[in-house]
Amino acid sequence: MTTPKAYIFDVFGTLVDWRESVARECAHVFDTRGLDVDARSFADAWRGEYQPAMERIRSGGRGYIALDDLHLENLDRVLATFGLEAQFDNAERAALNRAWEKLDPWPDVVEGLNDLKEQAIIAPCSNGSIALMTRLAKYGGLPWDCILGAEIAKNYKPEREVYLSNCAALRLNPADVMMVAAHNDDLVAARDAGLRTAFIARPTEYGPGQSKDLEPNSDWDRLVETIGGLAVTR
Amino acid sequence: MTTPKAYIFDVFGTLVDWRESVARECAHVFDTRGLDVDARSFADAWRGEYQPAMERIRSGGRGYIALDDLHLENLDRVLATFGLEAQFDNAERAALNRAWEKLDPWPDVVEGLNDLKEQAIIAPCSNGSIALMTRLAKYGGLPWDCILGAEIAKNYKPEREVYLSNCAALRLNPADVMMVAAHNDDLVAARDAGLRTAFIARPTEYGPGQSKDLEPNSDWDRLVETIGGLAVTR
Numbered sequence: 001m002t003t004p005k006a007y008i009f010d011v012f013g014t015l016v017d018w019r020e021s022v023a024r025e026c027a028h029v030f031d032t033r034g035l036d037v038d039a040r041s042f043a044d045a046w047r048g049e050y051q052p053a054m055e056r057i058r059s060g061g062r063g064y065i066a067l068d069d070l071h072l073e074n075l076d077r078v079l080a081t082f083g084l085e086a087q088f089d090n091a092e093r094a095a096l097n098r099a100w101e102k103l104d105p106w107p108d109v110v111e112g113l114n115d116l117k118e119q120a121i122i123a124p125c126s127n128g129s130i131a132l133m134t135r136l137a138k139y140g141g142l143p144w145d146c147i148l149g150a151e152i153a154k155n156y157k158p159e160r161e162v163y164l165s166n167c168a169a170l171r172l173n174p175a176d177v178m179m180v181a182a183h184n185d186d187l188v189a190a191r192d193a194g195l196r197t198a199f200i201a202r203p204t205e206y207g208p209g210q211s212k213d214l215e216p217n218s219d220w221d222r223l224v225e226t227i228g229g230l231a232v233t234r
Numbered sequence: 235m236t237t238p239k240a241y242i243f244d245v246f247g248t249l250v251d252w253r254e255s256v257a258r259e260c261a262h263v264f265d266t267r268g269l270d271v272d273a274r275s276f277a278d279a280w281r282g283e284y285q286p287a288m289e290r291i292r293s294g295g296r297g298y299i300a301l302d303d304l305h306l307e308n309l310d311r312v313l314a315t316f317g318l319e320a321q322f323d324n325a326e327r328a329a330l331n332r333a334w335e336k337l338d339p340w341p342d343v344v345e346g347l348n349d350l351k352e353q354a355i356i357a358p359c360s361n362g363s364i365a366l367m368t369r370l371a372k373y374g375g376l377p378w379d380c381i382l383g384a385e386i387a388k389n390y391k392p393e394r395e396v397y398l399s400n401c402a403a404l405r406l407n408p409a410d411v412m413m414v415a416a417h418n419d420d421l422v423a424a425r426d427a428g429l430r431t432a433f434i435a436r437p438t439e440y441g442p443g444q445s446k447d448l449e450p451n452s453d454w455d456r457l458v459e460t461i462g463g464l465a466v467t468r
Contacts (some may be wrong), residue, residue: 066405068405121368121369121372123368129403129405130380130382130386130403130404131403131404131405131406133380134355134357134379134380134404135355137379137380138355138379144379144380145368145371145372145378145381146364146367146368146371146378146380146381147379147380147381148364151403152364169363169364169365169385170364170365170368171300171302171363171365172365
């Protein structure tokens with residue numbers, strides 16, 4: 001069994017703690033304005049609009065639009081849900097939307113990616129845009145070799161073409177590429193497309209009450225506890 | 235005058251010494267096989283097929299094909315020109331084609347890019363593919379934030395859409411992006427697309443007899459002698 005020539009990564013939840021980070025950014029803004037809003041509930045509601053927004057594109061009902069723009073549309077909905085629509089003008093919404101560019105990596109991530117980068121190509125395969133992944137990498141120090149993901153395919157995971165287009169962009173066969181994720185359904189789709197798979201549990205991604213993806217639900221090629229665990233010991 | 239939010243770079247000639255590097259790789263192969271071929275002439279001839287191959291795509295006569303594949307087609311022609319077509323089978327041609335993945339950076343490049351990366355987004359805007367630029371970065375230690383270039387537009391420089399698509403991928407206005415090149419015609423096209431421009435002379439890119447691009451031929455926004463010279467002193 002040869003080692004993968006490239007590792008591609010889910011990012012939101014797998015590498016970065018979007019919930020606590022978005023809540024922190026929102027709490028800062030709410031506090032500044034004296035608004036009494038539970039920031040974690042707000043972050044959860046914002047993330048709750050994520051799959052439905054992408055599904056309209058995956059189903060063909062809408063052309064590809066970058067996640068940055070979907071996040072902004074979703075923010076409009078969530079502000080309305082929380083009765084805050086009158087509190088934020090367009091410029092303030094755009095500024096708040098940048099919360100998604102300031103997501104803290106889990107503690108094992110930066111060191112693990114640096115180790116792995118010595119052995120193979122590493123790249124995000126996220127639903128985030130090239131711009132968002134680039135800014136997130138600069139914020140968190142993620143040492144990517146290149147930025148792949150949804151924008152390469154102009155479609156969203158778990159559509160098969162996202163995984164295949166990412167392998168093609170590297171000019172590698174899917175069997176030489178390993179998809180790494182904390183979400184079993186991402187790995188199901190990657191395996192169906194011919195990629196190798198690695199699962200890492202992130203049991204607090206959705207907070208202390210998380211009920212999903214606490215464990216691998218299939219015989220993925222690798223199970224690791226840290227990103228550095230993917231690196232081959234020589 | 236604000237500083238650019240991103241710097242995008244021509245690569246072949248501007249950042250890496252393709253001629254000496256390709257000649258070195260070819261000389262190694264020729265020597266191993268006892269073939270008496272002038273490796274620099276071979277590298278020049280190979281590079282001589284570069285613009286005509288892209289022009290067939292820019293003119294619309296052919297769909298986008300990655301530069302890796304054009305390089306391989308061009309290699310077939312050059313081997314024939316040198317009477318070497320019987321000496322290399324397909325696997326050997328594919329191996330020789332990888333010479334383009336092992337190009338040495340000019341001495342100022344790695345340190346300069348690392349300095350600049352502290353201040354702004356840095357990315358290649360090359361006619362090389364994502365795969366080729368990724369491998370070149372790993373070979374030479376180029377610390378890109380992301381890989382842009384021709385493949386984002388599925389067309390080749392100096393087509394306007396390459397520059398514009400690269401800015402769009404970063405979600406930046408062209409006026410916030412600076413194109414850096416050792417080739418005046420690349421900068422003409424970038425300026426026409428609304429980008430800022432920086433020129434750096436690489437007077438030995440084509441060897442000691444180089445007659446082109448020895449000097450800037452217009453009032454580019456910046457003239458630098460090293461890549462690190464782009465970094466703002468604070």
